[in-house]
Amino acid sequence: MKCKPCGQPAVIDIPRHRAAFCAECFSAHCREQVRRAISSHRMMGHSERILVAISGGKDSLALWHILVALGYDVDGVYLGLGIGDYSDTSRDYAERFAQSNGLTLHVVDIPAEHGFAIPEAARATKRVPCSACGLSKRHLLNRAALDGGYDVLATGHNLDDEAAVLFGNVLQWQIGYLARQRPVLAATEGFARKVKPLIRMGERETAAYCVVNRIDYLVDECPMAAGNKHLRYKETLNAMEERSPGVKATFYLKFLDEMLPLLDDVAADERALVGVCGRCGAPSSAAVCAFCTLVERVGFAPGLAR
Amino acid sequence: MQVRLHNPKRDVEVGGPLRVTELVKTLGLNRESVLVIRGDSLVTHDETLHDSDVIEIRPVISGG
Numbered sequence: 001m002k003c004k005p006c007g008q009p010a011v012i013d014i015p016r017h018r019a020a021f022c023a024e025c026f027s028a029h030c031r032e033q034v035r036r037a038i039s040s041h042r043m044m045g046h047s048e049r050i051l052v053a054i055s056g057g058k059d060s061l062a063l064w065h066i067l068v069a070l071g072y073d074v075d076g077v078y079l080g081l082g083i084g085d086y087s088d089t090s091r092d093y094a095e096r097f098a099q100s101n102g103l104t105l106h107v108v109d110i111p112a113e114h115g116f117a118i119p120e121a122a123r124a125t126k127r128v129p130c131s132a133c134g135l136s137k138r139h140l141l142n143r144a145a146l147d148g149g150y151d152v153l154a155t156g157h158n159l160d161d162e163a164a165v166l167f168g169n170v171l172q173w174q175i176g177y178l179a180r181q182r183p184v185l186a187a188t189e190g191f192a193r194k195v196k197p198l199i200r201m202g203e204r205e206t207a208a209y210c211v212v213n214r215i216d217y218l219v220d221e222c223p224m225a226a227g228n229k230h231l232r233y234k235e236t237l238n239a240m241e242e243r244s245p246g247v248k249a250t251f252y253l254k255f256l257d258e259m260l261p262l263l264d265d266v267a268a269d270e271r272a273l274v275g276v277c278g279r280c281g282a283p284s285s286a287a288v289c290a291f292c293t294l295v296e297r298v299g300f301a302p303g304l305a306r
Numbered sequence: 307m308q309v310r311l312h313n314p315k316r317d318v319e320v321g322g323p324l325r326v327t328e329l330v331k332t333l334g335l336n337r338e339s340v341l342v343i344r345g346d347s348l349v350t351h352d353e354t355l356h357d358s359d360v361i362e363i364r365p366v367i368s369g370g
Contacts, residue, residue, distance in 0.1 A: 001350045011348040012341075020350055057368060130369070160367070207341050207366040211348055219312060225369030234367050238338040 005029075012208045015245035023212040030209045033200040034066045041183045043195035048151035050074045051192075053141050054097075054105065056090030056218045059156030061097050062206040063198055065215055067154065068101070074154070077144045079137060080109035082117025086223055093218045106148065108140055116298040118224065124298040129224035132294060139282060139291035145192035158198040158206055163252040164233040176270055179263035183256065188271065190283040199256075202248070307359040309333075322357040329355060330363070339367050 001010040003022035010020035021029055037043070044050060052067060054060045054076040067074045078094040081087050091107070098105035111117045118136065122129040145153040162181070169177045187193040198206060210217050225231065240247050276282070277289035284290070307322050309329070320329060326342050326349055342349050343362040355361060 001352050010350050013350045013352075023348075058366070059368070202338075203368065204338060204341060204366045207364065208348055211341065211343065211346075211364075219364060221313065221365075221368060228369050231367060231369040234369075235336075235339070238336045238367070241338045242336050 011212065012205075014202075014205065016202075016241070016249055018245075026212055027209065030062070030201060030205060031066050031069055033205075034063075034197045035070060037183065037197050037200045038070075038195075041195075043184050043197060044072070044152045044154075044193075046071055046073070048073070049149065050152045050154055051106075051141075051145045051148060051150040052076050052154040053137070053156065054078045054094045055156070056093035056097075057156070058207045058210045058215075058217045058219075059158050059161075059198060059203065061093070061215050061217050062201075062209045062213075063154065063156045064097070064103070065101075065213060066209070067197065068103070075104040075106065075148070075150070077106040077108065077141065077148075079140055080107065080111065081133060081136075082109075082111040083119060083222065083224060086220070089220075090218050093216060096216065106144060108144055110136060110140070114140075114295060116295065121294055121298050122224075125294050127294075128228065130228050130230070133224065135290045135294065139289065142190075142192055142194075143282070146190075150192060151187075153192045153194050155194065155196055156198055156206070157196040158201050158203045159249060159252060160203045160234055160237070161230075162196070162199055163237055163248045164230050166252055166255055167233045167237060168229060175263070175266055178259070179266035179270060181255075182260065182267075188274075188283070190276065190281070199252070200249075307355055307357050307361055310360075310362045312363070312365050322359065323354050325351070326353050326355060327351045329361070333363065335363065340365055 001013055001020040003010045003025050004019040005025045006022060008022040011023050012026055013020040050072055052064050052074050054064060064074060064076055076098055078091060080091060094105060118129055118133045121132040125132055141153055165181060183196045183199050185194040237248050273285050274283050277284040277292055278287050279292040280289060282289050307320055309318050309320050311318065330337050330340060337351060341364045343364055344359050
């Protein structure tokens with residue numbers, strides 16, 4: 001195959017774009033996809049301070065690399081989840097990337113700073129691990145952005161992530177979740193603005209971006225995620241994508257264009273219900289936020305508190 | 307050719323010459339879910355792989 005823009009030998013083909021690319025043109029293509037996402041959804045400006053959530057995996061490191069290449073002022077934040085060797089290794093990848101690129105990485109270690117690890121939290125709250133992890137990440141990343149005085153919190157959610165979440169929400173007609181599934185969540189009292197600049201890139205593309213740019217990332221999957229619903233939805237969508245290239249992008253991007261505007265009132269009603277957590281002051285629709293409830297339950301679970 | 311697979315990590319021998327598309331299909335994988343890397347370079351699906359090649363099939367799906 002030849003590179004569509006320049007005619008040189010290609011290293012990757014992207015069936016949904018009906019195109020193949022050499023390494024150099026592919027990197028430019030990825031940066032253009034991110035630039036378009038940022039621009040069309042007015043995610044952020046070059047004068048703003050951005051904090052990007054870094055896991056040590058392909059998506060977050062590719063995002064950090066691309067945002068720097070596009071000229072943004074970006075620092076990283078890594079959350080230590082306390083998932084044994086997996087957490088130690090992922091932190092190494094995040095720190096090595098920051099160091100080799102001269103970038104600032106903040107580290108928040110949940111076991112050291114909050115007294116629990118994600119596996120313990122999942123057991124104590126009887127949640128699946130990804131649920132305990134997700135709510136902890138949302139709370140602590142938001143806090144890191146606010147405490148650090150950042151204008152924007154950027155995450156590495158890619159097209160496949162968003163399509164899989166959308167698929168799950170549609171299967172159960174979770175109207176409230178659908179109304180909140182936006183590439184930009186505006187800043188409100190107690191919430192930093194949150195943006196997802198990778199929504200136009202599939203995860204095969206973020207992984208390929210890392211390979212061609214020699215970005216060393218943690219390939220292994222989180223051991224807690226094995227068999228989760230999200231992965232099953234991705235497999236289903238990829239089975240459709242293989243037969244009908246472009247179906248995932250159409251599903252998600254058409255949702256943004258055609259469906260989300262119809263849900264604006266639902267999103268506004270939900271925002272009106274948000275109050276303040278009585279313990280930590282974070283925004284919450286309950287008297288005590290989900291994170292403080294989780295911390296409390298871990299503390300009261302015999303043998304789990306540290 | 308020697309083919310390295312992940313989850314779990316293991317090496318298998320597959321006879322060549324073989325196109326990337328055929329290798330992925332032979333291994334029961336979806337082309338959307340993996341990258342095929344020869345040495346340290348990506349290869350496209352129409353590329354032909356040979357017995358002397360060292361190949362990594364790298365999964366790209368993450369569940370977080």
